[in-house]
Amino acid sequence: MVTSELDLEVRYYETDLMGIVHHSNYIRYFECGRNKWIRDVGLPIEELEASGIMMPVSSVECHYKLPSKMGDVLHIVTTVKEMPMARINVYTTITNKKTGDVVCTGKVVLGFIHSDTRRPTRVPENLAVRLRPFFE
Amino acid sequence: MVTSELDLEVRYYETDLMGIVHHSNYIRYFECGRNKWIRDVGLPIEELEASGIMMPVSSVECHYKLPSKMGDVLHIVTTVKEMPMARINVYTTITNKKTGDVVCTGKVVLGFIHSDTRRPTRVPENLAVRLRPFFE
Amino acid sequence: MVTSELDLEVRYYETDLMGIVHHSNYIRYFECGRNKWIRDVGLPIEELEASGIMMPVSSVECHYKLPSKMGDVLHIVTTVKEMPMARINVYTTITNKKTGDVVCTGKVVLGFIHSDTRRPTRVPENLAVRLRPFFE
Amino acid sequence: MVTSELDLEVRYYETDLMGIVHHSNYIRYFECGRNKWIRDVGLPIEELEASGIMMPVSSVECHYKLPSKMGDVLHIVTTVKEMPMARINVYTTITNKKTGDVVCTGKVVLGFIHSDTRRPTRVPENLAVRLRPFFE
Numbered sequence: 001m002v003t004s005e006l007d008l009e010v011r012y013y014e015t016d017l018m019g020i021v022h023h024s025n026y027i028r029y030f031e032c033g034r035n036k037w038i039r040d041v042g043l044p045i046e047e048l049e050a051s052g053i054m055m056p057v058s059s060v061e062c063h064y065k066l067p068s069k070m071g072d073v074l075h076i077v078t079t080v081k082e083m084p085m086a087r088i089n090v091y092t093t094i095t096n097k098k099t100g101d102v103v104c105t106g107k108v109v110l111g112f113i114h115s116d117t118r119r120p121t122r123v124p125e126n127l128a129v130r131l132r133p134f135f136e
Numbered sequence: 137m138v139t140s141e142l143d144l145e146v147r148y149y150e151t152d153l154m155g156i157v158h159h160s161n162y163i164r165y166f167e168c169g170r171n172k173w174i175r176d177v178g179l180p181i182e183e184l185e186a187s188g189i190m191m192p193v194s195s196v197e198c199h200y201k202l203p204s205k206m207g208d209v210l211h212i213v214t215t216v217k218e219m220p221m222a223r224i225n226v227y228t229t230i231t232n233k234k235t236g237d238v239v240c241t242g243k244v245v246l247g248f249i250h251s252d253t254r255r256p257t258r259v260p261e262n263l264a265v266r267l268r269p270f271f272e
Numbered sequence: 273m274v275t276s277e278l279d280l281e282v283r284y285y286e287t288d289l290m291g292i293v294h295h296s297n298y299i300r301y302f303e304c305g306r307n308k309w310i311r312d313v314g315l316p317i318e319e320l321e322a323s324g325i326m327m328p329v330s331s332v333e334c335h336y337k338l339p340s341k342m343g344d345v346l347h348i349v350t351t352v353k354e355m356p357m358a359r360i361n362v363y364t365t366i367t368n369k370k371t372g373d374v375v376c377t378g379k380v381v382l383g384f385i386h387s388d389t390r391r392p393t394r395v396p397e398n399l400a401v402r403l404r405p406f407f408e
Numbered sequence: 409m410v411t412s413e414l415d416l417e418v419r420y421y422e423t424d425l426m427g428i429v430h431h432s433n434y435i436r437y438f439e440c441g442r443n444k445w446i447r448d449v450g451l452p453i454e455e456l457e458a459s460g461i462m463m464p465v466s467s468v469e470c471h472y473k474l475p476s477k478m479g480d481v482l483h484i485v486t487t488v489k490e491m492p493m494a495r496i497n498v499y500t501t502i503t504n505k506k507t508g509d510v511v512c513t514g515k516v517v518l519g520f521i522h523s524d525t526r527r528p529t530r531v532p533e534n535l536a537v538r539l540r541p542f543f544e
Contacts (some may be wrong), residue, residue, distance in 0.1 A: 011440055011443075012288060012294075012440075013288055013294045013296055013439060016285055016289070017287040017288070017291040018192070020289075022285045023163070023192075024160055024163040024164045024167070024285055027160040028160045028419065028421050032419055035419075035420060045420065045479075046479040049478075054154055056156075056159075058199070058200055060159065060163075060198050061196065064192070064193055064194055064195060069289075069454075070453065071452060071453075147303070147307075148303055148304075148424060148425070148430075149430045152424065153425065153426075153477075153478060158420075158421045160421055164283065164285050167283070167284055167285060171283075171284060180343060181284065181342065182341075182343040205318075205425075206321075295468065296432055296436045297432075299431070299432040299435055303432070328431075332431065332468070334469075335466070336465055336467060339464070
């Protein structure tokens, strides 16, 4: 298991007319968490992409527990539990930093493709080599 | 079953550096489809909200099949299959208008709350009365 | 002078906790208007980009007159008043479709660059040829 | 003069198919800078709004100098140079944190309104009292 943490502050424009963060933004926060995760692992997404690999999203799910609002700081915990093969499953839990309450949880499945051909591939070696120590 | 259709054109700023629509935007397109659906049903979301009811999202899931890109027109089909009670399940299929290929499919579950107290309620009567004919 | 028109409906997620469209979104609506304009001129932006030219934004200004809100339809009028050379000046006026009131006005200046070298260039011939008839 | 600083990391979904941050996002970064500024001054925007005052944007302008891309950290400097009266002029400069190069500069003019009546007012006393020391 390999886990990464990130704090993000809610931005004004991310709230909607209910006065709370629009639900679509958590899907974006998940991505912010994933990009922190892969950088913590040692391979920033821009380096991965420079090596010719992209990670298109295959599916997302998100379960909303509590709203968040302007002024809130969100604590994003991103976890990968299994060594990725053709796909990588990324689990995210977002809590309100101040109260510790769970705001939402989700799972995102991503694949790997070659940027030039757009054809799928297995987890690239430059990422795999950094992940194996966590799963041995 | 009650279904609604909407065509949306991909906007430039909705594409990301992969050159394709960012996955989070489909969650937003789902909402555009739902708002068209509820208006087609006869109760625009702004009227529902004016009547003191909001519909917070409880969960979303989206399965991505094919990318879409600048210049594409998306065809959004929004379907409600059962009479809502405490929650409403909304199914969406997005296809590429030109090719007919499925871009993504998803399901969103929403609740109903009183705007003032933020307490949950069953489907409000002003919506229920418009939906019953479809499910009898 | 060459002008183009586009109607856009306000989307729920574009409103903020003031209950009105977030001011940053009008900058995006300007772009929707420009992309309709260039398509009306006969050269969709994706074709222009396929020909190796991109149009980075050099400056924007926007003057806000009236708010718009969920349910509003916006009427976007995009105008180019002079034949572009190294830059193109695009003027936009957004009105509320129903009331006719001006919501905002703005001006965006864009340049032309070669996609590969990112070096500036003059208005490309495939665009110029379509614009000259309007300015002769 | 009163100045505030904020560092923000570019988010993946903020880039467009040119591979760079979409120009509309800088208008949003300006707002992030303003919200940091007003909090540094001692009156978080959510407190100002709780006191019944909102700050609608009257105009924005932004001059783009250099693109920024995924992985970049932006340094946002927000400055108010005169004591606000009916309006407040906010100047922002965004630089690339690593290189120090200017990415863009801008000016945003905001008014003050009562949330309930939406009528304009002068700078509210809870904000004025915190700003006067900087301008005496």
